[in-house]
Amino acid sequence: MTQRREIDPAGSSAVYPLLGALVTPRPIAWVSTVSDEGVDNLAPHSFYQVVSTRPPVVMIASIGEKDTVRNIRAVGEFVVCGSPASMIDEINLTSVEFPHGVSEFDEIGLTREPSARVRPPRVAESPYALECRCIELREVGNAILVLGEVVHIAITEDAFEGDVLEATRLDPVARLGGSQWSSLGEIRDVPRLTLEEFGSISRP
Numbered sequence: 635m636t637q638r639r640e641i642d643p644a645g646s647s648a649v650y651p652l653l654g655a656l657v658t659p660r661p662i663a664w665v666s667t668v669s670d671e672g673v674d675n676l677a678p679h680s681f682y683q684v685v686s687t688r689p690p691v692v693m694i695a696s697i698g699e700k701d702t703v704r705n706i707r708a709v710g711e712f713v714v715c716g717s718p719a720s721m722i723d724e725i726n727l728t729s730v731e732f733p734h735g736v737s738e739f740d741e742i743g744l745t746r747e748p749s750a751r752v753r754p755p756r757v758a759e760s761p762y763a764l765e766c767r768c769i770e771l772r773e774v775g776n777a778i779l780v781l782g783e784v785v786h787i788a789i790t791e792d793a794f795e796g797d798v799l800e801a802t803r804l805d806p807v808a809r810l811g812g813s814q815w816s817s818l819g820e821i822r823d824v825p826r827l828t829l830e831e832f833g834s835i836s837r838p
Contacts (some may be wrong), residue, residue: 650697654680655811662717662809663694664725666754667705669735674746674755676728678717680809681701683778690784691763695777701734701769703778710768711752712782715760718805719817724759724817725807751786759767761804762789 654766663682667675678701681695692714707714717725728738732751741748745758749765756763766782773779793803801818808816827835 638734651811654809656809659808659812659816662722662725662762662807663692664717664757665702666700666713666757667711667752668709669701669705670708671735673735674737674739675705676742676744676757677702678725680730682714685781691783692766692782693783694780694783695774696780697777699778703780706752706768706780707771709753711754712753712766712768712780713720713749713752713756714764714766715757716762716783717776717807718761718797719807719815720805722807722815724758749786750788758777758790761793 643650660680663679665677665679669675676794679696679701681696681697683693685691685693686745691791694702694714702712718806724742724744724790727742730738730741732738732741738744739755739757746755747763749756749763752765756765763816764782764784765786765787765788768780769783771778772781789799793799795803801821806818811818
């Protein structure tokens, strides 16, 4: 029988790094926002996922109230930009806690691209952008959950093979535990089975 290490989250000071190492790989939302004063902010968030497709809604969560959340509270809009593995260094640099009023676009030398339907700019070097309007901010424990309805999607033509998005062309990076990051490994095509197909499988 497998020997396990049993941990009580209520009595452990290591819950954050443990969950960060266990719930992997996590996609990274490279989130662009703008302040009331018009200063652009850009930060990576690895607590990120799709919540709904009709309407299209994505979620990011911030541990504590940082510039991303403050700007979303003030303006109500944000852009989730794709995080390619080829830009790990630039993405990581946008996690530096620059003074309030300083734009990561300028400090790191990234190119602003105007969004179609929201105020915050896209990252021109990123393969895609999900332009979002905030529909809910909710405190959950020590985190602030942000739900955003996707009101516009922009994807580089280079990511398509005909009408099909190719994962390798998006080159997504993932967060693991600690300071570890990862890129795509082996890709397997595993179709979901119908009940009838499941019933036809030979099993011991």
